[in-house]
Amino acid sequence: MTKSDVLTKVLHSKIDNLSDFLEKFSSSEIYIAEYSANGTSYILKNADWNTKTGAIEVRRGRGKTPELVTFSKDKIFTIYNSSEIGFIPTDGRGLLKSRCCDFVFFNDTNFCLVELKLNATSTNDLTIRNNRVKAIEQLKSTLRYFDKILSKDYSGLELEAFVATPDTYPQRDTAFQSLSVSFLEATGVKLFESREKRY
Numbered sequence: 001m002t003k004s005d006v007l008t009k010v011l012h013s014k015i016d017n018l019s020d021f022l023e024k025f026s027s028s029e030i031y032i033a034e035y036s037a038n039g040t041s042y043i044l045k046n047a048d049w050n051t052k053t054g055a056i057e058v059r060r061g062r063g064k065t066p067e068l069v070t071f072s073k074d075k076i077f078t079i080y081n082s083s084e085i086g087f088i089p090t091d092g093r094g095l096l097k098s099r100c101c102d103f104v105f106f107n108d109t110n111f112c113l114v115e116l117k118l119n120a121t122s123t124n125d126l127t128i129r130n131n132r133v134k135a136i137e138q139l140k141s142t143l144r145y146f147d148k149i150l151s152k153d154y155s156g157l158e159l160e161a162f163v164a165t166p167d168t169y170p171q172r173d174t175a176f177q178s179l180s181v182s183f184l185e186a187t188g189v190k191l192f193e194s195r196e197k198r199y
Contacts, residue, residue, distance in 0.1 A: 038093050040059075078195065083108050087104075101161075
């Protein structure tokens, strides 16, 4: 069994309704976006960059309904060159519903937590800082949940956390670096400000 398979098995044993949320998916480029109608993140399938549309599977009750949605390339988190991922939406109509990051994903290398702040429009320094701090608190809350149910045993996967921000935010500035260091000291997890994860 791969590390991902082991973790999947453990998660199923700990979370009764996990099968309602966990999705396995494989592609050289995996696109994830938040669906504005319900505040939940989904994997965009069959993304068409010309028409800016993609297919998602919206959970309704215990079933899923396919929907064609429009998207903007700058509002997507992309995973490049990964092996198959396990994807769990956590916010909105996801596993945890609220006060958490948007989604987690894992493969045979990493367990990643992601908070999307891609709809932010303000360029005010204080607002940017507040958005980052809020994102970090959501990541910490989700990390506490998984730490508890997994007893901090992630089947040998390295943990990483991401805050996905718009191009209007200053990237790799000292303010975020300071928050990243504090996050690492508090959780032992590396924090990145990025809209992508590359393997």
